[in-house]
Amino acid sequence: MPYTSDNWPIAAALLQSPGTLADGTSVQNADVGEWLTTLADVARVGFRHLDLTDSWLRIADLSTERLIEFELAATSVGLSVPSLSVVRQSVIDPVDGVANLEYAHRTIDAAASIGVEVLSIGLHRALTAEQREQLWFWTAPGASDPVGDPEVWKLAVERIRDLGTHAAENNMVVSLELYEDTYLGTADSAVNLVQDIGLDNVGINPDIGNLVRLHRPIEKWQEMLAKTLPYANYWQVKNYFRDEDPVTGAVISIPAPLELGFINYRTAVRDALSLGFQGVLCCEHYGGDGLGVSATNMRYLRTLLPDAAEQPVEAAVTEGAAS
Template sequence: MFTAESWPIAANMLSFGATAPDGGHIKDAPATVWAAQMREARELGITQIDPTDAWVPLARLSDERVEEFRRTLEGEGLSIPSISMTRSSVVDRDKGDQFLAEAHRLLDLAPSFGASIVNVGFMQALTPEQADAVWFWLENGHHDDPALRDLAIERIRELGDHAQSVGVGLSLEMYEDTYIGTPDDAVAFLDDVDHDAVGLNPDLGNLVRLHRPMPHPDDMYETVLPRSNFWHIKNYSRDFDPRTGAYTSAPMPLKYGYINYRRIIRRAIESGYTGPFCCEHYGSDSLGVIAENIQYIRQVLASALD
């Protein structure tokens, strides 16, 4: 059992993006570029990162570059408890086969980095309207095709078999308008996959930020926490004016947003949650907010585990 200080809590590195200073892809950049970005995190007291494929896609690196990444990571004093895939759906009509192969490669790589979880989801590339919006979630995005649900179940079960064989977990990230876009849909999908190595990533921040009706987060978490094995954790403000029908939302540090994470994290521990946390934040000084959020989670854990 982890203590509050030893619990794996990573910073998601997606705030750095995938573009290197020279305009090329970060995966092709010199290791010194990776090191400089890792050092920014380390200087904030962050000791663990999640190398999401929205930053450095490990599955697309050659074996030699993977080892270069590993040496850079160790040189900066960082470790990896989880690896996330972002907008890389295994049932994407154009790239699903590629993304499935990349998920398998990450499952092979994860144990060598000490990662206990590989996170996948069914969200897909941003639409042009989303890319142009102030906040991408304010525009309508991808909706999963019900006709591909059986294929999605088959491919997640295949990945679950692989995950189990290498001793890691597979987590499914909740995201609106996908097969796991609501708590009930997520649990139903997980039941249909029916695999001990597969759990949920209850990233309900993805839902709370939407400008649409939404159950209270306490009720949503009550449904999914018992099935969760990993957690992208972030918070937002949320408001609704019944006179005009207008919603508002914006990213907030964990401590100040709409979701009461002191209560929810304690409830997660009571429900048996033992997975890693991965802190995310959009806008402003994302990395600085993440560093503060990590310390907040540790304080809540210290209280909950006392």
């Protein structure tokens, strides 16, 4: 069945939902009723799809019984789970890379068992102490991948290819998230990495919002998308106000609703559709009522997608990235 504006999977991220409850209880160990509170909030603002962000709940670490409880809870409020995002678990982290790789494999198994079609991963690591102290964490430098190190690059290729092979066995795609100062930190580097991995089901999550918000010079957003959209198989979308002072060089960025920010998503979505993009869209937003703004963004996105009277893009989120 072809997608239309009405049924295109647009998922809510759970970045705004902490993994620890107010009483100090971990969401991981919380009663299913606590999960339902968050899931019901997502459904109440109009979402029908959920991106299972693992900073909220790590389904790889749930027992089979608890995983079934989660699936039933999501279904009970009318949510499907087409995608899952593994956050800040780089498989080439010099300390935790092996453990992160093993965790990603377990995540694939758990995700496949509840029908998830997309696994989004990145090479960004845990926030540093300095980043956690900032109002906006991206205003302080984080960990970075070693530039020009062929051995670490090779390790990234091999480990992500390993995950991609496992995902393909479960009819899933793997999407690599653009993120500064990693091997996915520029459009060119991300494309090179995907090409070196060489699997049809491993593509790019062209989340250029991660780069637009940086307080430094950046490549034009149109150029970043022109390079990455041909490889896109899933897309986390968010926007920022961005201002650059040509005299002092100062840059300011603030989270913005999708329709109002620096990136023109009307143009971006049009270009993606023209290239045959067929993936899940995931709404993210930092600050304030992140879920509420994401819901506004979801409704805006639906105005940009083909309606039933047009020629809609064929639905095939499990197909690989374009090559």
